[in-house]
Amino acid sequence: xxxxxxxxxxxxxxxxxxxxxxxxxxxxxxxxxxxxxxxxxxxxxxxxxxxxxxxxxxxxxxxxxxxxxxxxxxxxxxxxxxxxxxxxxxxxxxxxxxxxxxxxxxxxxxxxxxxxxxxxxxxxxxxxxxxxxxxxxxxxxxxxxxxxxxxxxxxxxxxxxxxxxxxxxxxxxxxxxxxxxxxxxxxxxxxxxxxxxxxxxxxxxxxxxxxxxxxxxxxxxxxxxxxxxxxxxxxxxxxxxxxxxxxxxxxxxxxxxxxxxxxxxxxxxxxxxxxxxxxxxxxxxxxxxxxxxxxxxxxxxxxxxxxxxxxxxxxxxxxxxxxxxxxxxxxxxxxxxxxxxxxxxxxxxxxxxxxxxxxxxxxxxxxxxxxxx
Amino acid sequence: xxxxxxxxxxxxxxxxxxxxxxxxxxxxxxxxxxxxxxxxxxxxxxxxxxxxxxxxxxxxxxxxxxxxxxxxxxxxxxxxxxxxxxxxxxxxxxxxxxxxxxxxxxxxxxxxxxxxxxxxxxxxxxxxxxxxxxxxxxxxxxxxxxxxxxxxxxxxxxxxxxxxxxxxxxxxxxxxxxxxxxxxxxxxxxxxxxxxxxxxxxxxxxxxxxxxxxxxxxxxxxxxxxxxxxxxxxxxxxxxxxxxxxxxxxxxxxxxxxxxxxxxxxxxxxxxxxxxxxxxxxxxxxxxxxxxxxxxxxxxxxxxxxxxxxxxxxxxxxxxxxxxxxxxxxxxxxxxxxxxxxxxxxxxxxxxxxxxxxxxxxxxxxxxxxxxx
Numbered sequence: 001x002x003x004x005x006x007x008x009x010x011x012x013x014x015x016x017x018x019x020x021x022x023x024x025x026x027x028x029x030x031x032x033x034x035x036x037x038x039x040x041x042x043x044x045x046x047x048x049x050x051x052x053x054x055x056x057x058x059x060x061x062x063x064x065x066x067x068x069x070x071x072x073x074x075x076x077x078x079x080x081x082x083x084x085x086x087x088x089x090x091x092x093x094x095x096x097x098x099x100x101x102x103x104x105x106x107x108x109x110x111x112x113x114x115x116x117x118x119x120x121x122x123x124x125x126x127x128x129x130x131x132x133x134x135x136x137x138x139x140x141x142x143x144x145x146x147x148x149x150x151x152x153x154x155x156x157x158x159x160x161x162x163x164x165x166x167x168x169x170x171x172x173x174x175x176x177x178x179x180x181x182x183x184x185x186x187x188x189x190x191x192x193x194x195x196x197x198x199x200x201x202x203x204x205x206x207x208x209x210x211x212x213x214x215x216x217x218x219x220x221x222x223x224x225x226x227x228x229x230x231x232x233x234x235x236x237x238x239x240x241x242x243x244x245x246x247x248x249x250x251x252x253x254x255x256x257x258x259x260x261x262x263x264x265x266x267x268x269x270x271x272x273x274x275x276x277x278x279x280x281x282x283x284x285x286x287x288x289x290x291x292x293x294x295x296x297x298x299x300x301x302x303x304x305x306x307x308x309x310x311x312x313x314x315x316x317x318x319x320x321x322x323x324x325x326x327x328x329x330x331x332x333x334x335x336x337x338x339x340x341x342x343x344x345x346x347x348x349x350x351x352x353x354x355x356x357x358x359x360x361x362x363x364x365x366x367x368x369x370x371x372x373x
Numbered sequence: 374x375x376x377x378x379x380x381x382x383x384x385x386x387x388x389x390x391x392x393x394x395x396x397x398x399x400x401x402x403x404x405x406x407x408x409x410x411x412x413x414x415x416x417x418x419x420x421x422x423x424x425x426x427x428x429x430x431x432x433x434x435x436x437x438x439x440x441x442x443x444x445x446x447x448x449x450x451x452x453x454x455x456x457x458x459x460x461x462x463x464x465x466x467x468x469x470x471x472x473x474x475x476x477x478x479x480x481x482x483x484x485x486x487x488x489x490x491x492x493x494x495x496x497x498x499x500x501x502x503x504x505x506x507x508x509x510x511x512x513x514x515x516x517x518x519x520x521x522x523x524x525x526x527x528x529x530x531x532x533x534x535x536x537x538x539x540x541x542x543x544x545x546x547x548x549x550x551x552x553x554x555x556x557x558x559x560x561x562x563x564x565x566x567x568x569x570x571x572x573x574x575x576x577x578x579x580x581x582x583x584x585x586x587x588x589x590x591x592x593x594x595x596x597x598x599x600x601x602x603x604x605x606x607x608x609x610x611x612x613x614x615x616x617x618x619x620x621x622x623x624x625x626x627x628x629x630x631x632x633x634x635x636x637x638x639x640x641x642x643x644x645x646x647x648x649x650x651x652x653x654x655x656x657x658x659x660x661x662x663x664x665x666x667x668x669x670x671x672x673x674x675x676x677x678x679x680x681x682x683x684x685x686x687x688x689x690x691x692x693x694x695x696x697x698x699x700x701x702x703x704x705x706x707x708x709x710x711x712x713x714x715x716x717x718x719x720x721x722x723x724x725x726x727x728x729x730x731x732x733x734x735x736x737x738x739x740x741x742x743x744x745x746x
Contacts, residue, residue: 115536115540118540118541118544119540119543119544122544126537126540126541155536156533156536156537156540157533158533159532159533159535159536159537160529160530160531160532160533162532163488163528163529163532163536164499164529164532166564167488167491167492167499167529167564168491168499170492170562170563170564170565170567171491171492171495171562171564172562173562173563173564174559174560174561174562174563175548175557175558175559175560175561175562175563175566176559176560178563179559184548185548186547186548186549186552187547187548187549188547188548189543189544189545189546189547189548190543190546190547190548190551190566190567190569190570191539191540191543191544191546191567191570192543193548193563193566193567194543194563194564194566194567196563197563197564
């Protein structure tokens with residue numbers, strides 16, 4: 001696929017991503033229809049992100065559902081690295097996690113890796129990370145997680161139990177393994193090298209805090225998978241179940257190629273964008289359209305490479321029939337890019353408006369969610 | 374000096390130790406008469422461990438006294454790795470630290486590195502380390518530190534502020550530096566690699582907790598010096614004063630050669646030993662005596678290689694004149710080893726008895742000393 005070199009690590013996603021190849025490289029499993037249908041029975045319906053294939057791979061998600069059906073306690077764990085403002089791409093695992101929490105009525109441990117962002121980015125100060133953390137927390141809560149079942153914590157402010165657990169993980173992870181998994185070098189700082197233990201710790205934090213058996217599922221984007229390889233490797237050595245995982249694709253940026261990235265602000269829709277800003281970005285998005293309206297009507301567009309179509313498909317248009325019609329109509333020349341952009345801009349605007357409302361409400365409830373020692 | 378290879382690291386001391394050579398290797402300064410006399414003015418007298426040269430080297434101890442005289446806040450920091458029962462060798466930096474605290478009426482931060490012992494020793498469980506920690510705490514408090522000015526903490530139980538500070542330190546320490554300083558390898562676990570940041574963190578914890586400038590002095594045995602090299606290296610990058618240090622020699626084991634080591638229990642006097650056990654160990658100690666009493670009387674003994682004499686000299690006989698007489702009398706054949714052993718055993722017995730009394734009393738006061746979040 002493509003000529004550009006493809007890099008997918010927990011810190012960097014670059015080049016064209018071949019999800020089939022990633023499944024092989026990471027040794028994870030594709031989400032089969034059988035598994036998805038099993039989830040559907042529990043949920044009473046399928047989340048858009050499943051129907052449209054944004055969640056595409058997993059690790060023992062079926063065994064995690066086995067645990068649920070057999071009465072083993074099931075737990076969710078996901079997180080956020082607070083390196084800046086939140087954008088739509090960050091939301092994907094959270095929206096899906098909320099769906100799983102609603103379905104299985106289970107506890108969610110949500111880790112905010114303030115230490116990671118400080119350690120990995122030479123420019124960032126702890127004060128900046130603290131500010132991002134404060135703002136990001138509101139976005140997380142705005143997603144609507146169950147306040148009775150959701151425990152949010154940051155590594156720096158919840159470090160007593162976390163560091164205790166991370167030290168136990170660390171004892172089983174050699175530098176050699178960490179280097180092979182994450183590509184550390186002589187110039188990596190010693191905090192970075194330790195960090196995978198802090199990231200693995202929440203896989204076991206519920207069991208540690210409550211002294212009970214539990215089976216953890218981690219919904220996240222596929223680039224985070226190396227951490228769970230480490231976690232799965234140490235779990236039996238520590239007497240815990242291996243955590244299961246369910247992995248999403250990346251939402252593309254609004255430009256041509258690459259995932260949505262906060263470092264390219266014109267091609268990312270931030271949750272803090274005004275409706276006007278978001279509309280401007282959508283209007284400038286890369287599409288599969290022809291250079292002129294006349295050519296578009298004659299030759300038709302190419303929805304397969306169109307970012308606007310992919311947003312409607314993956315995230316903003318729940319209506320399978322409407323999406324399918326959009327696809328055909330575009331190919332047949334019955335739609336011009338302006339139409340789709342307008343439709344998407346309206347949906348994005350509504351989404352952001354609703355998010356802003358929830359975000360303001362979150363200022364009142366944030367303490368209900370925070371794990372403190 | 375000697376043929377056996379000399380190894381001095383924070384985790385291992387092996388072979389004959391040449392303290393002059395260590396001063397060069399570590400790049401520290403010898404404790405000159407000028408500096409010692411300056412301390413004497415403040416203290417009103419010299420501690421035995423200074424008079425007998427057990428504390429022999431330092432790093433900017435004179436500048437630390439400058440700070441004190443100029444009204445800069447001065448702080449002490451020392452610690453303990455809870456890997457087993459405490460023995461006499463462990464006491465040396467603590468006794469000296471108490472003398473400094475009494476002299477300068479300053480706060481002492483006392484770190485118990487429970488994470489270190491767990492990470493570095495593959496055999497130890499967290500439960501075992503917790504048990505050693507509990508017992509060691511009583512020995513520490515029995516030394517008699519000022520409860521109003523002493524803050525004891527363990528890395529695992531006080532990890533919120535410590536991990537916060539350690540992460541800031543870690544950002545400035547590359548794997549390459551840590552490897553060169555401590556000899557880490559591919560098979561070191563990632564917790565060990567991070568640990569120097571946890572050990573450096575207390576150099577800055579007072580400044581962090583109180584938001585005030587302070588000059589820290591670290592009294593410890595010379596093998597811990599590599600940690601302070603790292604700490605001094607990062608201090609200015611973090612906007613703090615470089616910590617000063619004052620370094621002791623090792624107390625020898627009761628056998629021939631090597632420092633007192635908990636892993637050789639017959640040649641170590643543990644603070645938990647009964648008077649009877651301690652007496653037995655002293656009676657079996659290596660001395661500079663001749664094989665028979667007759668030869669001893671004819672040729673005289675050699676106090677320079679005698680462990681019993683070195684204990685009296687360094688730790689148990691405050692009376693300079695008596696010690697000097699012992700030395701001469703031994704050389705002249707006027708003393709037999711049994712005499713010295715009896716004298717030492719009696720002093721050790723009294724010391725342990727007094728320690729046991731203080732240790733029991735410490736059960737009541739331990740919470741006054743412990744830093745909690």
